[in-house]
Amino acid sequence: MKIENTKAQMRKGVLEYCILGILSKGDAYASDIIERLKSAELIVVEGTLYPLLTRLKNADLLEYRWEESNAGPPRKYYSLSAQGRAFQLELKGTWENLNNAVEQLTSTPS
Amino acid sequence: MNKTININLAGIIFHLDEVAFEKFKTYLSNVKTALGKEESGEEIIADIEARIAEIFNLRMKENGSQVVNLSDVEFIIETLGQPEAFVDESENEVPKSSSKETRRFFRNPDEKVIGGVCSGIGAYFDIDPVWIRVLFLVLLFFTGIGFITYVILWAAIPEAKTTAQKLQMRGEAVNLNNIEKLFTKVEDYTSTEKIKSGVNSFVSFVVNGIGSIFSFVFKFIGVMLAIAGALFAFTLIVTLLGIFGSTWNLDGFNFISLNGYIYGLDGAQAIFGSGWRLLALRVGTLLTLLLPLFALVVFLAKIFGRELTNSKLLSFSGITSFIVGLILIFISAGSLITDFRERSTETDKITLSGMSFEITADILEDDQGFFFDVEDELLHIENVRFNIEATTYPTASLELKHAASGRNHSEARARAQSFDYPTALEGETLRLSEYFTVPKESLYRGQDLKVTLRLPVGASVYLDESIENIMYDIRNVRNMYDGDMLGHQWEMTPEGLSCTDCSTIEYYNAEEIEESIEDNLEEMEESIERKLEELELELKKLKDQ
Structure with missing residues (x-):
């Protein structure tokens, strides 16, 4: 078992939740999301994100609109749909529970 | 000056230099294949292309450049990741x-x-x-x-x-x-x-069917030709190796023989002498053998996974030396033909005293066609034909006709004169030999010897078993085969040789014996009938009396 694989699996697991979390704070286009995920060291390469975004959009959790850009071609601005918002809140609860559980299990008793 | 290729990404034109384009093309097509199974893969690819366009645009502005180069493409790959990163394993679970x-x-x-x-x-x-x-x-x-x-x-x-x-x-x-x-x-x-449908698929089915039959036939012919070629090449290489080994006198490789008997350097020298022809043969075979040697080196290198940097040079020099070598061999062998242009015959006659002879021959231990006797530097050639004919002279004689070829008449004659054929008459025994000798320098140039014993009518001769190999169609009254004539006593009659000690069974064949018995029976019947008639006549006379 390689440590890198496990790390990647962990990151992958929370990636969807993080994307929804970023979008819950405001609309963003793909590069923005990537930038933030990168600075948080959740992803290494951008390629991973595009299929994920499309899948979330296909699941009606995300919506997008086109906006002109002066840096190049028009950009897709993503936002949470009503369904996505509910989804995000539910995930938030799950994450907090999970976080607590992990915290309790792994912290050394003092 | 560098060529650039224009591409269109999300509606924006980019100029890529050739290296960058090749790399980018491969990358993008790999990404496409990786995403091929993804739902709405085309949309994802469009998103990715838009992102790439954005990054290229940014970098062009930063560098003030017009052309996308390799480092830009590498940056893209670094940023977006390898194609496998595009596929979310958790979604595409492979059982x-x-x-x-x-x-x-x-x-x-x-x-x-x-x-x-x-x-x-x-x-x-x-x-x-x-x-x-x-x-x-x-x-x-x-x-x-x-x-x-x-x-x-x-x-x-x-x-x-x-x-x-x-x-x-x-x-x-x-x-x-x-x-x-x-x-x-x-x-x-x-x-x-691509999946074809309807009429298209039927047409393609027929075309493919015909195509595959043809391709099978061609493949089969190809394989057959390859096998034939391989066999030919193998035979050629073995022959060349044999000539090489023979001319250089290498033990184990001197397996080429002349007439099936003479081996090695001796054989080569008996034909080619030891002058320039032998040298041309030596160098020629050496050069031709470089080609298979080089081929073997390249082949072995390939088998062991090593790419030879100079394999082209090897094959070129191998083929060149092969052609030069073949030319040398052909010149050497071709020049031999001129040595056989003229033929000359010399005749010796020896008068024999006596009227009764016994013919024997010296037999060579192993039945060799011809060979060098290294000790006395002589070429022994076993090419003797012995015959017996009638003569009108009162005395018996032995005629020796030696023939040889040469480049010109005088050379052929000199060769024909340099024969040495030992014969001896000891009492009644005439000793012949299975072979004659010529000096080593005179080489093998089609020498042969016809020995004819001429006997007057009334002379008798005994043929020993030892002359079996040199007998050549000796005529006799009974038309017996040469082999059957051995071990018998013969006498010369005006009609030809006649056996004096052959038994009837040996003499006649079965049909003749049957015929003669029938004749005898008929004769006996007739004589009995005649006797009966006589007896009847006598009986009548007696009755009358």
């Missing part, structure tokens, strides 16, 4: 069972030396193909089974053409990850394989 894909035998066209049989077997068993190749070579040299097995396997095992087959060949599961691994080497087949 574990499919990784235990059954292995199938395929020939491996990517690592082949001849037909890819060995590398296919290697891939099947997960062994380095080198060991399979070594095994086949060993089988080839020691039994020849290796060759037949290889040809059969070549014909029977299909070639791994598609990516899926190549994965099956190695026993790997046909999934995106594994396909991706192969991409650097092989172009994908799915893009070229």
Whole structure:
């Protein structure tokens, strides 16, 4: 078992939740999301994100609109749909529970 | 000056230099294939292309450049990641069972030396193909089974053409990850394989059918030609090796024989002498053999997976020296023809005293056609024909006719005169020999010797078994075969030789005996009838009385 694989699996697991979390704070286009995920060291390469975004959009959790850009071609601005918002809140609860559980299990008793 | 290629990404034109374009093209097509199975893959690709356009645009502005170069493309790959990163494994769960894909035998066209049989077997068993190749070579040299097995396997095992087959060949599961691994080497087949429908598919079915029949026929002819070519090449190499070994006097390689009898340097010198012809033959065969030697080196190098940097130089010099060598051999052998242009015959006559003879011959120990006697520097040639004829002279005589060829008449005559054929008359015994000798320098130039014993009528001769090999169609009254005449006493009559001590059984054949018995019976019957008639007549006389 390689440590890198496990790390990647962990990151992958929370990636969807993080994307929804970023979008819950405001609309963003793909590069923005990537930038933030990168600075948080959740992803290494951008390629991973595009299929994920499309899948979330296909699941009606995300919506997008086109906006002109002066840096190049028009950009897709993503936002949470009503369904996505509910989804995000539910995930938030799950994450907090999970976080607590992990915290309790792994912290050394003092 | 560098060529640039224009591409359109999300509606924006970019100029890529050639290197960058090649790299980018491969990358993008790999990404597309990786996403091929994804739902709404085209949308994802459009998003990615837009992102790439954005990054290119930014970098062009930063660098103030017009052209996208390799470092830009590499930056893209670094930023977006390798194609496998695009696929979310959790969504495309590959069932574990499919990784235990059954292995199938395929020939491996990517690592082949001849037909890819060995590398296919290697891939099947997960062994380095080198060991399979070594095994086949060993089988080839020691039994020849290796060759037949290889040809059969070549014909029977299909070639791994598609990516899926190549994965099956190695026993790997046909999934995106594994396909991706192969991409650097092989172009994908799915893009070229299009599903046809309706009339189209029927037409293509017929065309493909005819095509595959033709391709099978051509393949079959090709394999046959290859086998014939290989056999021819093998024979040629063995012959050249033999001439090489003979002319250079190498033990173990001097297996070429002349007339099936004379071997090695002696044989070569008996024909080619020891002058420039022998030298041309030596150098010629040496040069021709460089080609198979070089080919062997390249072949072995290929088997052991080494690419020779100078293999082109090797093949060029090999072919050149082969041609030069062949020319030398042809000049050497061709010049021999002129040595056979003229033929001359010399005749010796020896008068023999006496009227009764016994013919014997010195027999060579091993039945050689001709050979060098190294000790006395003589070429012994076994080419003697012995005959017996009648003569009108009162005395017996022996005639020796030696013939030889030469470049011109005087050379042929000199050669014909330099024969040495020992004969001796001891009492009644005339000793002949199976061979005659010529000096080593006079070479083998078609020398032969006809020995004729001329006997007056009334002379008798005994033919010893030892002359069997030199007897040549001796005529006799009974038309017996030469071999049957041996061991008997013969007498010369005006009609020819007649046997004096042959038994009747040997003398007549069965039919003749049967005929003579029938004749006798008839005669006896007739005589009995006559006797009866006489007796009847006498009986009548007695009655009358």
